Amino acid sequence: MIVRVEHLLSKSLKEIAQYVGLNSQFADVSITGITSQAQSAAAGDLFIALPGAKTHGAKFAELASANGAVAIITDNDGAVLITNKNLPTLITNDPRALAGNLTAWFYGFPLNSIFGVGITGTNGKTTVTWLLHQLWRSANIDSALIGTISTQIGSEILPSNKTTPESDELQALFAVMRERHIRNLAMEVSSHALSQNRVTGSKFKIVAFTNLSQDHLDFHGSMESYFEAKKLLFTFEYAEKGFINIDNEYGNRLSAETEIPVITLSKFNRKANWYFDSAVATSSGYEVSIRGSGGILVEGKLPLFGEYNLENAIMAVALAIESGLDPIFVGSQMVAMKGAPGRLEQIDIGQPFAAFVDYAHTPDAVMRVLETVTAFTSGRVIALLGCGGDRDAN
Secondary structure (H helix, E strand, O other), X not given: OOOOOOOOXXXXXXXXXXXXXXXXXXXXXXXXXXXXXXXXXXXXXXXXXXXOOOOEHHHHXXXXXXXXXXXXXXXXXXXXXXXXXXXXXXXXXXXXXXXXXXHHHHOOOHHHHOEXXXXXXXXOHHHHHHHHHHHHHHOOOXXXXXXXXXXXXXXXXXXXXXXXXXXXXXXXXXXXXXXXXXXXEEEEOOHHHHHOOOOOOOOEOEXXXXXXXXXXXXXXXXXXXXXXXXXXXXXXXXXXXXXXXXXXXXXXXXXXXXXXXXXXXXXXXXXXXXXEEEEEEEOOEEXXXXXXXXXXXXXXXXOOXXXXXXXXXXHHHHXXXXXXXXXXXXXXXXXXXXXXXXXXXXXXOOOOOOOEEOOOOOHHHHHHHHHHHHHOOOOOOOOOOOOOOOXXXX
């Protein structure tokens, strides 16, 4: 879903061609928006026709034109598919590779005006962004969220089709956030998005790594390739500083290999910059004492279950304090934290047993959630797993 700024920007097709290193031999055309979704095109748009896994976006060029698009940028395969030869068309070898920087430049690199936090990892991205966003809102900070469940800009909630949107949609979202004076953003960054250049042109104040375990091998092919995709986020191209959970081998490796300054986190490793001094399980979650950089102490009640949620919570707390929230305030607000929808979410319709829904779909996540519910269950634990059949076979 494309959201648009209220005050339209305008650049000429010639300016756009020059920015991406192409020659435009067409009569000058005014461009007031950019989209890769033909059905969402509007008057004055440049339509980016991208090659897809199943079809080519150029097949929808007529629809984009009918909706108001005045020019197209695509690859050679896409150009062959465009029947309207009167529509100005820029041709490049890889339109996806330049789409991110192009749209960021078109909108004036809007993320630079926002305290953006990009979070990646196999598990925990959604919960960490959800908790961080809650802490900002509790401090009355105008904030936004982009992730698997939804996109939120202040009080407006939009549906999410992908964990991380296509680059043109993403930069449009950033531009709307800047226009609405959003101060902080918590965003999930997927390995697919990094591999497909969807985040190109975006620079976060902080990026964070939760963990890495088996997933998406149908796309990446190997764990090494999967790790290298995540690692891309931890460069000066995308971030100024990294927060890394070192309670897994890939976190340790990332903290040693990244080029940006790093803050480390762990549940109980006191060599990390952030760790739990104590975490005592209670009937409602945990009583926690967290130590942070420079001797920071954060104490409070955490109404979440499972050791994996300790990892999620300490990451959210550390990021919130790094963004400027007072540690004492954060400690006082932990008791009000709520897990993300569909993440160990309890369902109670009067049945004589406890029932939970959880998004766990990787071996590591399934094991963690089963360990968590077994710990507070005296009887049987019955698990029902769904499988879409479109992930790695192993």
